[in-house]
Amino acid sequence: MFTFFTSVFSLANARNLLGAGLLGLVFAGWGAAHAQGTVDATKSPSDFVQTVANNALNAVKKDHAVKAGDLARINKVINDHVLPYVNLEKTTRLAAGRHWRAATPQQQRELVEAFKGTLIRTYSGAFTKVDQKSSFSMLPFRGDANADDLVVRSTLSQGNGPSVGIDYRLERTPQGWKIYDLNVEGIWLIQNYRNQFSQQISQNGVDSLITALNERNQ
Template identity: 65%
Template structure:
């Protein structure tokens, strides 16, 4: 009975509204907290169900990511060589890769996992900023995660991520470049889609 009440109380906790025009550190904190709470409240996610985690990532994180910019920067000089249709297909294929990337990291979330955002020390009027954070997971060492954000007409959007010193875009740019030089842009799209299955 008490267990049931505890679960009801957790499920009843409302997600915080995300204000993309709030200070960047507050924006990242709200997005991160909403995603963590959703993962903690999902029994399937806590059991490591990747399909469930993928759905939660798609719902709680990806709306605040500028997928086109992330893909364009990862593709580098090859982006301009792609047709508009190839660009669109590449964004969709890379979206699946990003969901898998986020899901892999978030599959280890426990009830003790928390996100702490460092105070923002950048220029509050800047259009491109980095927000520093730490993921704490109970007894495990904390993991440093930095978010690169751009101010868009819709507010802040995340477009790059640094986990323990490795920037996502830089990491994928090397892989994309190698794949495109061997098999072209269509080959890269095909390779990403195969991995996303």
């Protein structure tokens, strides 16, 4: 049932990659004012990511339980400051690939929730790495600023490790920008999970993937 966890990029490894990417998101405004900013998803992609990051970071810095790894507090920070600006259903759908269409609506909902649990557990480890030496910088935008699907590039400098290049893929929706994928040092999150999800679903079905994710999320 868990054979797909032994692939070259295991889910544990994916968690590490995502953790770096999410750390980049919360580190974006390390030197910014502590007041919560109003997120305007219709602004430029870089400004949008910056504001979301500032708000998430400020919430982390004010809550010692979050930095200590309290899963309930981390869950609240993510629900309040991150998930409203992430298209998690699209992330899950693309990770599941062709298998998404074969899943029932109930299975789709359960898979999104299970994947959400994986992301939250990623945050639980990432937040404990916050230190005053960490810093984040947006890189010059490349591409068509009027595009409906684009990438924002950044670099995360860490006090306890080497700098990491992080790209965020965003889509323009009727409500404004949404984040749905990230690239850490050349590895796209969705593609990494897609290979593993496909193997697990092909062998044992969608329900087995949901069960495997939930069991590892406990």
